[in-house]
Amino acid sequence: MNVSEVKVSVGQHPLSQLRRYDAGVISQYYRYRPWKAIWRMLQIVFSFLGLFLGLQWDSWQHRQEENKYKRAAQLRQTLTRLGPTFIKVGQALSTRPDLIRKDFLDELVKLQDQLPPFPNEIAYDIIEQELDRSVEEIYKQISPQPVAAASLGQVYRARLYSGEEVAVKVQRPNLLPVLTLDLYLMRWAASWMAPWLPLNLGHDLTLIVDEFGIKLFEEIDYLNEARNAEKFATNFRDDPTVKVPAIYWRYTSQRVLTLEWIHGFKLTDVERIREAGLDDDDLIEIGVTSGLRQLLEFGFFHADPHPGNLFAMAPHCDVDGIRERGTQLNAQMAYIDFGMMDQLEESAKETLVDAVVHLINKDYTELASDFVKLGFLTPDVDIRPIIPALEEVLGDVMGKNVRDFNFKTITDRFSELMYEYPFRLPAKFALIIRSLVTQEGLALTLNPDFRIVDVAYPYVAKRLLTGESPELRRRLLEVLFKDGRFQWERLENLITIARTDRKFDLLPTAQLGLQFLLSDEGSYLRRQLLIALTEDDRLHTVEVQRLWHLIKDDLQPSRLFNAAIGALAGISAAGSLTLIPSALTFINKDA
Structure with missing residues (x-):
């Protein structure tokens, strides 16, 4: 596409109709x-x-x-x-x-949100041009001044004629001419500076600017933001602790967004959060768990979770966010502003889970390979000298100092490695790191003693133990077996860590495990467990007893019986019959 193909309206900047970031078109325009x-x-x-x-x-x-x-x-x-x-x-x-x-x-x-607003007259003109109706026809009431002003737009509080209270987001005027010129200059500066920087920092510097440009263009398209919000809401439809405002499509366009008004408090407003009776640790758990789900389950993540975009909420509150008397209080977190989102490919999402597993296993060779797959290292890099460096940086993450570990710690340590080894930061992962560091910073605002590992490890352990997909079951086996030997201590640790999550129920996990064990897919695991129980020419009754003492309180006889029946119901008669010959084969082979 060239500049001549960009539609130009009378009196408008030639680039004002450019809907997607295109470095070539922008460069061609400003070059002349x-x-x-x-x-x-x-x-x-x-x-x-x-x-x-x-x-x-x-x-x-x-x-x-x-x-x-x-x-x-x-x-x-x-x-x-x-x-x-x-x-x-x-x-x-x-x-x-x-x-x-x-x-x-x-x-x-x-x-983040303390910026000077632009005049109301201009904002109202934009609303009327975009929605083709007067402001009085659209909104029964609208605040006389914006309630918040950000870099790309400002927000009014309004009420529809149907009674719903809404937020009306209006884009700043003449954004594209300013953005395109600045991006052109940044890209030129990046290409000029790259040769003077270390290889890992200068590598693809222009691509980082391009990624920034792509995200900016997506952020100023309010129709795109509305679609993002609905996709995000669909992902969290089974999680009542995460709130996403509803979109009013009838009153939404490219430059005007009308969405449900959120009654809550910014996560940095610690005093009001506590006045409302909300528990800091509950909010932290919601934030961290929802962030991990975005990355490891959905692959669709909020790339701009700054304090102005996250609100603490208490269900059953009045319009001022104060809990109504006599109602049960459960913390919620509301996400707003879905302009800056990103999508992880399935392969990247799976590699991230692999990296967590390899970190748990202290398998730094495989971890280095994961960094190659994720783009932090190029495929032609010799990873052998990097492996000891990873071990030095990450060696205590799963060790005795695990409670002192947080995400800021790991980013600081890796920033040192960036200068010594040919690591680079892929543009997509710059957004992920920004998102994680920001969320951890917000958590530390609520609780200075917070450690991300306290929530992240139970979440990862729970996902591995539930093993709802073949990929996760394979990764669980990687954790439980090392060099062909069953790691009893790792299983105990996983269960102990997972149980620190109050919502984790061991029984459904046991049922899924039993069902998997009895299936055709579980034939390898059955053989390995029989070997584990009898390896080193002895029955491992001590390990089994220790495991039983750990879980017996969660496995009441009546519930355990029902779970076993449920697991057996999931196995066909033909599948069950295959268990007998496979066990006999193992016994005869052992004899």
Whole structure:
């Protein structure tokens, strides 16, 4: 596609009808209009020059500590003046404590939703143009001023004539000309800087800008955001702890989005959350578990979970979010703003689960291979010298210091490896890491003693034990067997870890396990268990007894009998008959 193919409306910028990010089209347009690029580049350079000179002056005068908050505010104001693209860059940096010092970080967080709004008259004009009706015809009431203003749009609180309370999101005017010019300059700067950076940092730097551009274009398409919200809601339809606002399609267009109003509190508003009687740890568990489900189950994940996009809710609350008397309180977390989403391919999702299994098994050779599959290492890299480095970095993750482990720890350690070994950060995984670090940061706001492992390990253990798919059952076997020997201690650890999740019920897992064991698919496991029970020329009754003492309280006789009947009901008569000859074959072979 070239510029001549982009439809142009009267009085509009030639790129204003570009619906998808296309670096070629953007480059072609600005290549023949160098004065626009030069003028914008001068604006950017002079904007940052003031900040740079201020920092240098503080250094010469030895006043860095005294002026650090002033300079942090200056950085935020500079990014705000430069507009939406740089605000989005600042938002991304606000989630990277490994790159940005704390005083700057605290200011950049304000870029999430503390931005100057644009005039109401312009917002109302956009609503009327997009929906082809007057504001009075569409909304019975609408707030006289926006309740929030972000980098790409602002939000009004309104009420429909049908009575529903809604949020009305209106896009900032003339976004595309600004975004396309900034992205063009960023891409040019990336191509110029790449050769001067270490291989792992400079590699595909332009692709990272392109990924940023793709996501920005997706984010300013409100129809795309509405579809994302409904897909996200469908994924979590069986989870009442996750709330997704309903979309009002009749009042939604490319630049206007009308959705259900959420009554809740930002996750950073700790005082109001506690006043409402919500439990911090419950909210943390919901956030971490929903994040893991997005990555490891659905592959469709929210790539921008900053404090302005996540709300704590208590069901059965009044309009101010306060619990109604006499109602049962169960915490919920509401996700809003589905403009920045991403999809993991099935192969990447499976490799992530493999990486977790290999981490549990301390199999660093296979873990290095997982990094190759995920794109962190190129296929031609010799992984042999990297294996000891992985062991050094991750060796205590499953060891005695496991409670001291969190996601920030692992990102900090890997940032050191990036300089010593040819690791690179695929653009898609930059979004995932940003998402995970942000969610962990929010959790730490609620509970400074929080460790992501306390929720993540039970979730992974529970998924492995339930083994609802052949792939997960295969990975469970990888965990339980090492070098052909059954790892009794690992099974005990998995059960112990999974049971720390209050919602985990061992009985359905036992039923699924028994059903699998009796199936044709479980023939290998049956042989391996018989070997495990008799290996080293002895019956492993001590291990079996220890396992029984661990689980007996969860397996009441009546429930256990019903589970066994349920498991047997799932096996055909023909399948059951195959168990006898296979057992006899094993006995004769052993004899």
